[in-house]
Amino acid sequence: MWKTVLRRILLMIPQIIILSLLVFFVAKLMPGDPFSGKINPQTDPKTIEALKHQLGLYDPPLVQYGHWIQNIFKGDFGQSYTYNRPVLGLIGERAANTFWLGLLTAVLTYAVAIPLGLIAGKNEGKWPDRVIAFYNFVINSVPPFAIYLIFLILFSFILKIFPSTGTVSASAHGFVQIFFSRIYHMILPAIAMMLSGTTAIVQYLRSGIIDNTKEDYVRTARAKGVPEKVIFRKHILRNAFLPIASSLGGTITGLLSGAIVAESIFSYPGMGQLFLQSVNSRDYSVMITLTLLFGILTLLGNLLSDIIMSIVDPRIRIQ
Amino acid sequence: MDKEKDNVLLEIEHLHTAFRINGKFYNAVDDCSLTLRKNEIYAIVGESGCGKSTLATSIVGLLDPLNSKVKGSIKYRGQELVGLNADEYDKIRGEDIGMIFQDPLSALNPLMRVGDQITEALYYHTKDSEAERKKKALELLKRVGIPDPEGTFRRYPHELSGGMRQRIIISIAVACSPEIIIADEPTTALDVTIQAQIIDLLKDIQKEKESGIIFITHDLGVVAEIADRVGVMYAGQLVEIGSVFDIFEDPKHPYTRSLLNSIPQAGELGDRLHVIQGNVPPLSEMKRSGCRFAPRIPWIPASAHEENPSYHQVGDGHYVLCTCYQTFHFQEEK
Numbered sequence: 001m002w003k004t005v006l007r008r009i010l011l012m013i014p015q016i017i018i019l020s021l022l023v024f025f026v027a028k029l030m031p032g033d034p035f036s037g038k039i040n041p042q043t044d045p046k047t048i049e050a051l052k053h054q055l056g057l058y059d060p061p062l063v064q065y066g067h068w069i070q071n072i073f074k075g076d077f078g079q080s081y082t083y084n085r086p087v088l089g090l091i092g093e094r095a096a097n098t099f100w101l102g103l104l105t106a107v108l109t110y111a112v113a114i115p116l117g118l119i120a121g122k123n124e125g126k127w128p129d130r131v132i133a134f135y136n137f138v139i140n141s142v143p144p145f146a147i148y149l150i151f152l153i154l155f156s157f158i159l160k161i162f163p164s165t166g167t168v169s170a171s172a173h174g175f176v177q178i179f180f181s182r183i184y185h186m187i188l189p190a191i192a193m194m195l196s197g198t199t200a201i202v203q204y205l206r207s208g209i210i211d212n213t214k215e216d217y218v219r220t221a222r223a224k225g226v227p228e229k230v231i232f233r234k235h236i237l238r239n240a241f242l243p244i245a246s247s248l249g250g251t252i253t254g255l256l257s258g259a260i261v262a263e264s265i266f267s268y269p270g271m272g273q274l275f276l277q278s279v280n281s282r283d284y285s286v287m288i289t290l291t292l293l294f295g296i297l298t299l300l301g302n303l304l305s306d307i308i309m310s311i312v313d314p315r316i317r318i319q
Numbered sequence: 320m321d322k323e324k325d326n327v328l329l330e331i332e333h334l335h336t337a338f339r340i341n342g343k344f345y346n347a348v349d350d351c352s353l354t355l356r357k358n359e360i361y362a363i364v365g366e367s368g369c370g371k372s373t374l375a376t377s378i379v380g381l382l383d384p385l386n387s388k389v390k391g392s393i394k395y396r397g398q399e400l401v402g403l404n405a406d407e408y409d410k411i412r413g414e415d416i417g418m419i420f421q422d423p424l425s426a427l428n429p430l431m432r433v434g435d436q437i438t439e440a441l442y443y444h445t446k447d448s449e450a451e452r453k454k455k456a457l458e459l460l461k462r463v464g465i466p467d468p469e470g471t472f473r474r475y476p477h478e479l480s481g482g483m484r485q486r487i488i489i490s491i492a493v494a495c496s497p498e499i500i501i502a503d504e505p506t507t508a509l510d511v512t513i514q515a516q517i518i519d520l521l522k523d524i525q526k527e528k529e530s531g532i533i534f535i536t537h538d539l540g541v542v543a544e545i546a547d548r549v550g551v552m553y554a555g556q557l558v559e560i561g562s563v564f565d566i567f568e569d570p571k572h573p574y575t576r577s578l579l580n581s582i583p584q585a586g587e588l589g590d591r592l593h594v595i596q597g598n599v600p601p602l603s604e605m606k607r608s609g610c611r612f613a614p615r616i617p618w619i620p621a622s623a624h625e626e627n628p629s630y631h632q633v634g635d636g637h638y639v640l641c642t643c644y645q646t647f648h649f650q651e652e653k
Contacts, residue, residue, distance in 0.1 A: 216425035222381055223420075224440040224491060225413030228405055238430050314475040315429055 078285030098270035113198040117205025162188040165267035189266040208240030249305030329355040334391035349555035362546035370555040414444040417492030421504040423484035427476035434472030459490040482513035554611040561637035573647040
């Protein structure tokens with residue numbers, strides 16, 4: 001199996017090359033340049049032109065791409081025009097913030113979605129199921145950015161329970177204080193992101209339980225005289241969890257795309273916020289590197305899904 | 320007399336099983352009575368939708384309690400099964416009554432090793448240790464003709480063929496040596512050569528354990544091969560009951576005769592196959608009075624049928640429902 005995993009990883013290389021080409025040229029196709037709207041109107045246009053030449057913005061795109069790839073192999077992902085510092089260090093800082101936010105969101109999502117799915121599936125058609133269906137309906141109907149805005153306005157500005165910006169308060173000292181201050185800063189965006197993450201899992205689990213209860217092998221277990229509680233735990237639940245296990249890898253993609261919007265709205269300095277900023281300011285090297293990184297993470301997520309599936313479902317074997 | 324009583328394993332009397340369709344209950348099994356004795360294979364034969372599987376599931380209490388109702392009496396060695404709760408039924412299912420299902424592809428849990436699915440039955444009905452359970456399971460696998468018991472014990476269902484899986488299901492059903500085995504179309508999903516093997520296996524196991532088998536099927540060929548007694552079922556009723564010889568040599572009820580007439584015969588090349596007109600009516604549209612087979616033999620005058628069909632004894636242990644059998648002839652016979 002691990003040989004296959006290695007082969008899959010090697011197969012990612014052409015995928016990543018195609019992705020890099022696509023990302024690079026689409027980025028260059030965008031109107032405007034890093035100087036649009038950023039420079040004092042009194043600046044001599046000749047100075048700007050000189051700067052553009054210096055940055056290689058007038059070279060043919062293919063040459064620019066070649067330079068970029070060459071530099072990557074030297075470990076240089078370029079400079080952020082906006083922040084005036086190497087891209088790699090900048091992203092590294094932000095990636096840690098996004099990682100912790102993503103982890104907290106994922107933990108919260110499963111902690112909420114699994115009990116809800118269990119309750120809904122076990123009480124098909126009864127009032128708990130209907131209440132949960134209503135919750136799913138509402139959350140699914142409201143676009144995530146609206147949920148984030150409502151949360152921000154309600155909890156940060158009106159109720160003033162949670163901070164509206166940052167990752168840690170300046171007054172926090174020592175490990176414990178900083179740890180809790182970080183969580184305190186993450187909790188609002190994490191809960192807001194969690195809400196939209198739960199609906200699919202709840203629905204998968206609910207229908208998994210309902211469908212599997214009607215399966216023939218459950219009838220076989222009943223005919224063996226296995227008590228109903230054991231049938232639920234040992235037979236139905238394990239099968240009902242399969243689709244959730246397979247969606248685990250996909251949550252990485254979901255969390256990243258959620259982070260782009262959520263971090264911007266909650267002014268949380270992570271990769272998502274950085275990405276949106278870099279797009280708006282045509283900060284090419286940051287934008288391209290982040291898109292590539294998101295792409296690679298998505299590919300890895302898919303691979304992770306396949307590995308998880310092959311572990312939990314004996315019918316699926318990677319070979 | 321006592322010996323006779325000892326021999327009776329299962330006594331079903333006036334069984335009615337109803338399903339809820341759009342809020343109303345309709346009987347899928349309508350007043351069925353039968354007696355299963357030790358060492359006996361009782362075949363129940365009929366078209367799809369006649370209620371034979373419902374009858375089987377009623378016996379083991381595996382119907383959805385919310386959408387079905389069971390009335391009448393099912394006695395296992397004198398113990399009433401109708402009205403038992405799930406816990407009480409769990410003690411009987413698997414231990415006293417084993418069940419074999421139609422589709423071996425879906426009747427096993429895809430995520431569990433087959434060995435564990437066999438020992439699971441033993442776990443709830445015996446006090447055996449894990450090692451003893453495994454030993455028994457291996458013996459069972461060998462008994463049902465699995466070539467490599469040790470290896471198969473550790474396999475998952477998808478790694479086995481349909482015939483092998485049906486053997487596994489049989490080994491689960493007989494794991495605790497139940498006195499009664501209910502086989503619901505156990506050979507329908509298998510190809511003919513495997514069918515024959517499975518039937519032989521069931522017959523051998525039945526002889527060995529002296530158990531009684533209720534064998535549900537729509538295949539008259541299988542009935543002829545396996546059954547001692549036969550109940551022919553139509554629209555929820557047993558229209559004719561008799562020994563396998565009665566049914567095949569001296570069929571009485573128009574439905575039984577039509578069924579037998581529909582079997583293709585070798586040597587009658589070019590002849591049109593006999594077809595029974597119409598279909599088994601859907602549950603909600605079935606007429607509840609008079610002879611239920613009457614609409615499918617419209618050339619027989621209404622006066623030939625009874626208004627309230629009753630059983631008529633036509634031989635030793637041979638019963639027919641309704642009087643229409645006396646004047647019945649096939650349409651082409653005139």
